[in-house]
Amino acid sequence: MYDVIVSGAGPSGSRCAEVVAKAGYKVALIEKDIHYRKPCGGGVPRASIYKYYPQLKKVDLHEIHGISLCSADYHKVEYIYQNLAVYPKTVDRLEFDNILREIAVEAGAEIFDKNTSIDFITEKGRKVGIQTKTASGLKNYHGEIVIIADGMSSKLAPRSGLRGKWKIEQLGLGRAAILEGKSNLDPQMTYFYFKPYGYSWIFPLSEKRFNIGSITYFENNLKYNVNTAFKEFLVDLQEKGLLTETSYREIWSANFPEPASGVLEKNLSGDNIILVGDAGGFVAPISGEGIHAAIVTGNIAGETCIEALEKEDYSAKMLKKFTKHPTIKKIIRTFKFQRGFVNFFYEKEGENLNKLFRLAEKDENFKQDVINTFIMGMTPPKDFLLRIKNSN
Numbered sequence: 184m185y186d187v188i189v190s191g192a193g194p195s196g197s198r199c200a201e202v203v204a205k206a207g208y209k210v211a212l213i214e215k216d217i218h219y220r221k222p223c224g225g226g227v228p229r230a231s232i233y234k235y236y237p238q239l240k241k242v243d244l245h246e247i248h249g250i251s252l253c254s255a256d257y258h259k260v261e262y263i264y265q266n267l268a269v270y271p272k273t274v275d276r277l278e279f280d281n282i283l284r285e286i287a288v289e290a291g292a293e294i295f296d297k298n299t300s301i302d303f304i305t306e307k308g309r310k311v312g313i314q315t316k317t318a319s320g321l322k323n324y325h326g327e328i329v330i331i332a333d334g335m336s337s338k339l340a341p342r343s344g345l346r347g348k349w350k351i352e353q354l355g356l357g358r359a360a361i362l363e364g365k366s367n368l369d370p371q372m373t374y375f376y377f378k379p380y381g382y383s384w385i386f387p388l389s390e391k392r393f394n395i396g397s398i399t400y401f402e403n404n405l406k407y408n409v410n411t412a413f414k415e416f417l418v419d420l421q422e423k424g425l426l427t428e429t430s431y432r433e434i435w436s437a438n439f440p441e442p443a444s445g446v447l448e449k450n451l452s453g454d455n456i457i458l459v460g461d462a463g464g465f466v467a468p469i470s471g472e473g474i475h476a477a478i479v480t481g482n483i484a485g486e487t488c489i490e491a492l493e494k495e496d497y498s499a500k501m502l503k504k505f506t507k508h509p510t511i512k513k514i515i516r517t518f519k520f521q522r523g524f525v526n527f528f529y530e531k532e533g534e535n536l537n538k539l540f541r542l543a544e545k546d547e548n549f550k551q552d553v554i555n556t557f558i559m560g561m562t563p564p565k566d567f568l569l570r571i572k573n574s575n
């Protein structure tokens with residue numbers, strides 16, 4: 184019997200497990216496979232991650248000093264971060280996720296690897312735990328609260344009654360790879376290329392290694408094939424001379440979706456359940472960034488669990504405090520706003536995006552607004568869209 188069962192030891196689950204265990208409660212952290220590398224670009228641009236994980240300051244993560252954004256018609260905005268106390272990072276998720284898991288275990292959480300959560304255990308209409316599949320058969324874990332943190336492919340989230348399965352038009356469909364070889368990339372820059380289908384990226388991980396990927400968005404998932412987009416992106420970079428080798432050593436590659444259409448606000452918690460991270464839809468619609476939101480939502484879910492455990496109240500009303508938390512409300516508001524933007528940007532094969540880049544090349548203040556909106560996750564000024572619409 185556990186106080187809290189966390190299904191999924193990605194960034195959201197590990198953070199939640201750590202917070203609850205640190206308060207002295209019994210936590211089971213259930214993970215399908217700790218050797219699995221979550222398909223991801225591994226871009227961690229937000230310095231506030233160190234607020235949650237000061238331990239990361241001692242870890243040698245690859246540092247980024249600038250960012251290059253490029254439109255489909257090859258207009259470019261470059262930005263060099265100035266005098267930051269902490270610079271953005273790029274990470275290999277295999278290594279990064281295991282660091283966060285170790286921190287949760289050090290705080291007192293018990294991790295159960297090679298356990299795939301498949302369903303809830305229900306008694307008298309109440310979800311009292313979860314059932315997992317392991318090599319040696321089915322296992323039952325009982326707990327007062329279940330945190331669903333097992334990402335996009337969660338089996339529990341659609342079974343929770345809180346939400347259905349994602350539709351293809353609500354998703355980003357990504358292909359990512361880690362390649363090794365010589366290039367003309369600046370290892371301290373990250374590169375984004377906005378395309379009519381979504382965007383492609385290249386994030387150096389060291390002098391010789393980089394994460395490269397493409398993602399198609401929403402309705403474009405039905406019009407474009409992400410594997411073709413990825414191949415064409417690679418060839419394009421080779422033709423432009425940014426990638427100088429004809430073939431690269433592939434360290435890893437995978438396809439995976441992300442819930443980029445925003446959070447299902449009304450469906451984040453119920454009687455003794457909370458959905459966090461990707462399982463709840465916490466991915467920024469413009470940048471596709473979700474690691475930071477996963478950590479923040481995991482943290483707040485952990486704090487909500489502690490309050491519920493102190494009061495011995497695991498009701499939907501009590502756990503709704505998660506959704507009502509000012510930070511969660513702010514994230515939901517920002518993502519909703521960004522979703523509207525994405526529709527505008529990708530109208531007419533991305534013409535508005537091209538206009539945005541042309542304008543940013545000419546106007547330094549507008550360029551800063553673009554960086555703040557796309558990279559810092561900030562809300563742009565009111566006339567932002569109008570200026571794009573009225574430009575050539």
Ligand SMILES: Cc1cc2nc3c(=O)[nH]c(=O)nc-3n(C[C@H](O)[C@H](O)[C@H](O)COP(=O)(O)OP(=O)(O)OC[C@H]3O[C@@H](n4cnc5c(N)ncnc54)[C@H](O)[C@@H]3O)c2cc1C
Binds near residue numbers: 225332333439
């Ligand atoms: C192609 C792509 C590129 C991306 N690039 C970036 C980026 O550069 N920067 C960024 O910030 N975000 C990026 N994201 C989004 C980011 O990867 C996610 O938002 C983030 O990983 C969410 O964290 P999480 O803990 O909620 O879920 P996850 O990271 O998905 O973790 C879920 C965990 O649960 C485990 N699990 C899954 N199913 C089960 C089960 N049934 N039972 C037990 N365990 C289970 C998994 O093994 C995993 O460890 C990208 C996403 C994609 C698809």
